[in-house]
Amino acid sequence: MIANLTSEEQGVFDKDKLQIITERVDDIPLLIAQMIRMGLREIIDRHIPQHGNQRQLSWGWTTVIWMAHIITEGDHRKVSMSEYVQEMQHTLSFLADQPVVPLDFSDDRLAHLLRHLSNNTCWSKIEADLNQQTIEVYNLEPETIRCDATTVSADQEITEDGLVQFGHSKDNAKLPQIKLMSAALDPLGMPLASDVVSGEKADDGLYIPLIARVNESLEKSGLLFSGDCKMSALETRAYLVSSRQHYLCPLPLTGKTSHEITDWINTGIAKDQEDDLVSVFREN
Incomplete structure (x- = not known):
């Protein structure tokens, strides 16, 4: 926008014209500050x-600015970032206290950042440090960890080594999918660890690596890990016990369980009638 100034105003600014740049800030400063x-x-x-030979803007600032854009715009495409930065260049440069230009967010540079983040060793270290830092900031007391997997379908071409694969799906069996395995602090829902795997993988083998990373980052025993019947695999429960943790999950109605569960229920009813049960409760 170009504003015509009076002679008096020109004397103040020592310019014939004053250029005013308008940028839509929204919640970007709040997200970046957080x-x-x-x-x-x-x-x-x-x-x-x-x-x-890397550009001056660090990977940390690149990640923070990109994540703020994804959260506020709901757009995770790499191609949209250069144009966005061009329209927010002055605001972002002020927040970062250094020049921020569209070239810092080119497709190639963002793809290079994603390659680093997809490295399992690198990601595990970032995840562990972020958990410790976040829990320290909010003074959270972790007690219950909820573990679960979900799938995301995609109408995409299948490649032999790609993440998108056909697998057991509750959404649309005709579409390939990826699988996200996550552990979150309950009831807050704050993510503690996550794994993105190809869509054909079964849930059973994904629990122990996830739980191991949670144990490493929280460094606390006596936690309660909650999950569905797929977390009740004997190997998973044995690992939790050996890690001095607790678990809460339903047993699947397969194998001996389906035949023996009636006897367990009848035994519980009989003990209740004989006042032989131990009450377990938690005050809210």
Whole structure:
């Protein structure tokens, strides 16, 4: 926008015309400030190495700004970032206290960042540090961890080594999918660990690696891990007990369980009638 000034105003600004730049800020400063407070920028910079010829904007700032855009715009495409930064360049440069230009968010640079984040070793370290930093910021007392898997269908071409594969689906068996396995702090729902795997993988083998990372990041015993019947596999329950944790999950009505569960229920009813049960409760 170009504003015509009076002669008096021209004397004040020593210009014939004053150029006013308008940028739509929305909630970007709030989102970036929250991520900075969580220590996300420092954690990313700590675990993703910088190349000698890399652009000045660090991977931490790149991640924080990109995530703020994804959250506020609901758009995770790499191609949309350069145009977005062009329209928010002054605001973002002020928030980062350094120049931020569209070239910092080119497709190639963002793809390079995603390659680092998809590295299991790198991601596990970022995840663990973020958990410790976040719990310290909010002074949370973790007690119950909920573990579960979900699938996301996609109308996409299948490749032999790709993430998108056909698998057991409750949504649409005609579409391939990816699978997300996550552990979250209950009842807050704050994610503690997550794994993205190809869509044909079964849930059973995904629990132990996930639980191991939660144990490593929280460094606390006596937690209650809750999940569905697929978490009740003997190997998973044995791992939880050996880790000095507790579990709560239904047994699947397969094998001996389907035949023996009636006797268990009848035994419980009989003990209740004889006042031989131990009450277990928690005050709300």
